[in-house]
Amino acid sequence: MKHLPDSEPGDTGAIEDDAADHAGPLRRCLVTRERQERATMLRFVVGPDSTMLGDALLFDVAATLPGRGLWLSARRDVIEMAVKRGVFGKAAGKRLVIPERLADRVEQVLENRVVELLGLARRAGAAVGGFEKVKERLAAGQTGLLVMASDGSEAEQARVRGHHKVAMVRPLSAQRLGAVFGRERTVHVSIGPGKLAGMIAIEAARLAGVRPAAIAGDIASAAESGQREPQPG
Numbered sequence: 001m002k003h004l005p006d007s008e009p010g011d012t013g014a015i016e017d018d019a020a021d022h023a024g025p026l027r028r029c030l031v032t033r034e035r036q037e038r039a040t041m042l043r044f045v046v047g048p049d050s051t052m053l054g055d056a057l058l059f060d061v062a063a064t065l066p067g068r069g070l071w072l073s074a075r076r077d078v079i080e081m082a083v084k085r086g087v088f089g090k091a092a093g094k095r096l097v098i099p100e101r102l103a104d105r106v107e108q109v110l111e112n113r114v115v116e117l118l119g120l121a122r123r124a125g126a127a128v129g130g131f132e133k134v135k136e137r138l139a140a141g142q143t144g145l146l147v148m149a150s151d152g153s154e155a156e157q158a159r160v161r162g163h164h165k166v167a168m169v170r171p172l173s174a175q176r177l178g179a180v181f182g183r184e185r186t187v188h189v190s191i192g193p194g195k196l197a198g199m200i201a202i203e204a205a206r207l208a209g210v211r212p213a214a215i216a217g218d219i220a221s222a223a224e225s226g227q228r229e230p231q232p233g
Contacts, residue, residue, distance in 0.1 A: 027071040030087045031078045038063065039202050042079070042106060042210075044070040046092050056097045057088050061109050068092075074209035079103040103210055110207040114171045117200045118147065118180045118189070126192040129181040131160065137190040138164045144193030145201050149174035152187040160188050169204035 026035045027043075043060040045067040058065065070091050072078050080103055082088060089096045099105050121127035127147075128137060137143045138160070146168040148157045161168060174185035181189075191197040 029073040031082050042072045074206040076103045076210045107210045114203045121196045129186040129189045134188040134190040143190040144197035145191040147189040149177050149187040171204040
């Protein structure tokens with residue numbers, strides 16, 4: 001894990017003004033101060049709060065909301081450090097209402113975002129689920145991204161992937177992945193080449209970054225006991 005800077009938000013050089021919020025591909029993280037591709041980062045904005053306690057901090061998952069962006073690296077420890085140091089309020093120059101358990105909220109929103117994009121891909125005919133269908137898509141060179149269940153068997157996932165050099169992500173459980181396809185569970189999904197495959201890969205990477213370390217470790221070393229999803233009769 002990367003080392004987080006020890007400086008406090010009161011340091012004059014710690015937070016860079018994001019005047020070029022809508023120009024250029026790079027943004028600077030308010031905590032690590034590193035510049036990264038904006039698509040891989042987390043954007044927050046300031047909006048009205050119904051409690052009247054101050055302005056609210058909003059997670060802008062699609063990076064489309066108006067206002068100056070407050071950017072963080074897509075890492076749970078960075079989110080937690082930003083809250084601990086009061087970085088958001090310092091950057092915004094005002095008192096902000098920070099949602100409780102912000103990292104957990106961001107994780108849930110990102111997971112829902114992955115589900116939404118997978119649903120779009122399915123309805124567009126760009127996504128298919130199931131062992132045999134995925135193998136067929138791979139063999140035909142029609143796979144831009146493999147989406148595998150986080151609790152599936154790594155051995156079987158490797159067997160499905162075979163020698164094909166295709167990017168693979170594991171963002172959802174077999175049950176949640178199956179719900180996208182109207183099944184009880186799905187372990188293997190093929191996304192056709194194109195924009196949606198790229199978007200899903202980016203969102204899955206952001207989600208992996210903000211998941212708790214224990215869960216992320218479980219996904220990375222999932223038990224070999226996962227089963228193939230039922231095939232429709």
